[in-house]
Amino acid sequence: MDDPGLEMIRDQVRAFFQNDFDEPAIRAADRARKIPAEILQAIKRLGWTGLTIDQDYGGSGADVTHGVVLVEEVSRRFPSLATNLVGFFMSARAVAEHGTDDQKAEWLPKMATGEFTFAFGISEPDGGTDALRGRTRAEQMEDGRWKVNGRKLYTSFAAEADAVLVMARTSPAPEDKLARGLSLIMTPTDQPGLEARRMELMAHRAACTCETYYDDAIAPADALLGQEGRGFYHLIKTLDEERILAAAMYIGIIQGVLDQALQYAKDRPAFGRPIGAFQAIQHPLADIATDLHHARHFTMSAAAKISRGQECSMEAAMAKLFASEAAQRATDRAMRVLGGYGLVEESPMERLFRDARLGLFSPVSNEMSRNYIGERLGLPRSY
Template sequence: MLSTEPHAESQERTALRQVTREILDRHLSAESALQTDRAGDFPSTTWRALGESGLLGIAADEELGGSGGTVGDAVATTEELARRLPSLAVDYVLSGMAMRMLTDPACGAISALLPQVASGEVVGSFGLSEPGAGTDLLGLRTRAELVDGQWHLHGQKTWISLAEEASVVFVLARTDPAPEDRRARGLSLIAVPTDQPGVQVRRVHLAGMRAAGTCEVFLDDALAPEASLVGERGKGLRIISQALDVERVLAAAISLGIGRAALDLALAYVKEREAFGRPIGALQAVQHPLADSLAEFHAARALVDACVTRIESGEQAISYAGMAKLVASETTARIVDRAMRAMGAMGLAEESAMQMYFRDARLQLFSPISNEMIRNLIAEDAGLPRSY
């Protein structure tokens, strides 16, 4: 029977999904997930369980302190987390990105953080976006100066998820001047400890992804040891860029998880809710939007799977990852809207997870990069003139 389950997955991948579900069932039930979202809390117990199971360490090889998973493994785990609590999936992706940064061959002593991040002992966040620099990271104003073996950082970062829980924030800052036509040069990635007077964190309360802990981070002579440099000085943007394909396909996986959960919830509801003496799922006006959603969902999954195959085979996947993120997020926004309409007022009730999926799906349209910018990149890769 047609369902939202993935098809033709390996036994190992299916088992990985099952392990993820079992952890969630033990530590974060569907009811607890709604309560966590409502309160905007970080599910610390679940996070530790994910670390103990090795799921947090998928992004890094075993010899580096991780658990040696593939990109496909990370996609499957992310999707399962997003089905239960999308905010948790966002934090999971951020943690995996931190580990990918720490695997850079140029990392020195700071790479010792990797096993601690993989176990959940240390929580790492990313300080990239600023009030005047989001999609255009080259416009950032945060500065870092090396003085007597210490980095001194000044600036402000915004829309930084997981910052309240983080022991360390990986901050992209300008460490060296660069010519106007080479602004990507001179940007460095520095691991900044949060437990110090020079770092202030302020929560930003969003309508969606409430439990992801989105914050502003203020750096007022924040200090970090010289060895906190991640990779080579002045090449921080290169390190980040190397992981963007994975980040975007994982963002697509978050959307798949949200869309799948919303679709499953709506299908179950219309089979039980009766009107005019029969289930509303027997009405064509209800069936067709859900049928469209099933077709579009599986098309989006196929694109994500194709992108994963390219990344794992070592092929260039910049545009494919962008397309996967674009299609999955736009598809999910439509799916959740249709699913909520099928459920009527119950879809908007606080006791229903549908309202959470509806709110959280909106963020995926412009995070971690806006779909408008993704379209620009795809068009440029197709040989059209740059439009920005």
């Protein structure tokens, strides 16, 4: 690894889990479906929330490759926490690219220290990938403030965030141009008109995935991020980074299950020797390691391109697709190595096995990723 800063991040994360958030504490957080407040405060002190925010606003000014390494290393132990980090990095990019000078001066320094956090409200009950047909509406009142009405699903971190960046329709659009007329409204959570209900997911249980309701929720006059009616176009500019960071999350899971399975194969005796001496155990572990190698290099290549400002949409989609499906293969193979112990909740494998399941359809389904890649290959659009 050429960049010593990347190895420093890995060392810092490993020390954090060893000293501040060990396996029993992780397991307790997973069972409680909530990351302890002191852990969230700790990652703020470590500077993780401001890793990719420009130094002019109090952040570290690191590029996406550093975010990839942080997300991967955290996911190796606790993917629920990595879900929050992906949200923080996406928030920083959205504000840095589309905020006004006043918004950046107001929000980014507070985001760097973790004093201000916000969630993304995109998916709805009637449409996840088909977000353009969402029913959430926002209208500007006479005093300039915004009134938001609707409902969103799978809004990560909403119950603990200070605001939700809601994608809402602010003007009608023709059927063939549904992306027009959608805006991004920064809507404060501390008000009667906004309710965030935690959803109990099988995977990433502590990540605070929420269903949010907006009943005449009020946002200030300066809550519009970017241009009115151009919110969807602003949003898709962040998707390459999101997919790269999602890939990093599943790479971390692959590394975590490989760690667990290798150690078990060395320690577990059968027929007078460690089970790792048998080809039936060695071969699936070799396959996991091979997938891990390819996924990591694939993802870091895409991260390097986006950090240089180069087009990488297809590579980002491919990285997320490959890493998430490799995580499915890895957890299935490693679970067979551990056998019954892999099903015991005291085993990290049980948690990583569950957490890997989310990757097939989040933050975008792999079917949709394949559609996107097919279109970029010159095939007719299928959606």
